[in-house]
Amino acid sequence: MKRWVGRHAPDIALWFGGLSLLAAVVVSAWDGPKLPDEVKACRLLDVAMQEADMAEGWYLEAGKVLGGHCGIKEAPVEAERKACFARRKNDNTIDCE
Structure with missing residues (x-):
């Protein structure tokens, strides 16, 4: 198990980094309903x-x-x-x- 985590750690970190960047873009693009x-x-x-x-x-x-x-x-x-x-x-x- 340790070998698998060690070998794929950069891939997992890159995947989570991309996911968090995508979430930040989606949240910043949506600023809620427009109210008068x-x-x-x-x-x-x-x-x-x-x-x-x-x-x-x-x-x-x-x-x-x-x-x-x-x-x-x-x-x-x-x-x-x-x-x-x-x-x-x-x-x-x-x-x-």
């Missing part, structure tokens, strides 16, 4: 609202845009909640549900 810019902007704003630490007013405006233009019905409610927590950072007396 409005959909991309809505997704970006939604991710930013979920992940970023922003000011109270930013959350309220993002909620309006996501709810009105992007059709995410629960976005304004979520924005109000996040805005309350942002406000609470400056004033510990505020109670957010």
Whole structure:
């Protein structure tokens, strides 16, 4: 077995190298479905609202845009909640549900 692997090791390495190069070309050529810019902007704003630490007013405006233009019905409610927590950072007396 050792003789077979030793003798064919360059062939196997070349084969795997070619296969990985082909996979890289296929993956780089396919960049996914083409989405309209409005959909991309809505997704970006939604991710930013979920992940970023922003000011109270930013959350309220993002909620309006996501709810009105992007059709995410629960976005304004979520924005109000996040805005309350942002406000609470400056004033510990505020109670957010």
